[in-house]
Amino acid sequence: MKMLHHPDRQDIQLSSVLYALSDPVRLYLVDVIHKSGERRCGDIAVPVVKSTLSHHYRTLREAGILHVRVQGTQRFSSIRTEDLEARFPGLLGSILDAYHASGEAERLTAPS
Template identity: 70%
Template sequence: MKILHHPDRSEIHLSSVLYALSDPVRLYIVSEIKKAGERTCGDMSVPVAKSTLSHHARTLREAGIVNVRVHGTQRLLSLRTEDLEVRFPGLLNAILDAFESSFEKDQFLNS
């Protein structure tokens, strides 16, 4: 089985986090994980192909935003809240609060 790379806390860079969160699909994924806790990709209803969803999950993992845990054939995603809070205090909450109250989220959900 392929070992998934997760950057160490010290290797999480602001530019990578901001890039990963610049996509509305990835923002939605992170928002859903924050609300419901650990989730599989299949648990999330997003208007993209399965392979595209896998790409988004990989981008979030490589940026240090999510942790991916393999359980059988499933990959469970959880937020690395503590690591992000230590590196960039308040950043994730500020971005998710802005996304939750934005017109962009409404557009995304209605697409």
Template identity: 65%
Template sequence: MKQLHHPDRNDIQLASVLYALSDPVRLYVVSEIRKHGAQACNCFKVPIAKSTLTHHSRTLREAGVVYTQVQGTQRILSLRTEDLDERFPGLLDSVLKAYEMSEPGEGFGEQEQVAEEQG
């Protein structure tokens, strides 16, 4: 089985975390994990292809935002809250608070339109 790379706490870079959190889909995924706890990738209701969600999950994992645990054929995502708070105190809370105060589903409209055009 392929070993998934997770950066060590001290190797998590601010620019990588901010980049990972800059996409509306990834921000939604992080918000859902924060609200409901660790979840399998197929639990997220996003208007994108499965392969695209895999890409987003990988981006979050490689940035150090989430931890991915392999359970059979599923990938369970959990937030690395403790690591992020240690490296960048208050960052995750601030970003998620701003996201949750924004319009529900903000940023998904464009992606739904693209998905409809492709499908």
């Protein structure tokens, strides 16, 4: 059985969080999951193939942003809201607010 590593709350690094969220695909995923709650990994449409998507989920998980739960062949992701709030109060909210304000949210799924 695959053991997914999630960093402990106190090991979540600001640099890693900012880096993970600086990618448009990853920021989009986080925004969707934040709005809708836990989601199956493959259920969010993004313009990359499966293996790349898997890489993005791993980046988000290892940065401490997502919790990923295994259920059969499926993975369900949710935001580690409590841990993020405890470690960096208000940060994720500000970033997602900025994301909405920027209008980038609407442009992601429409590739060039």
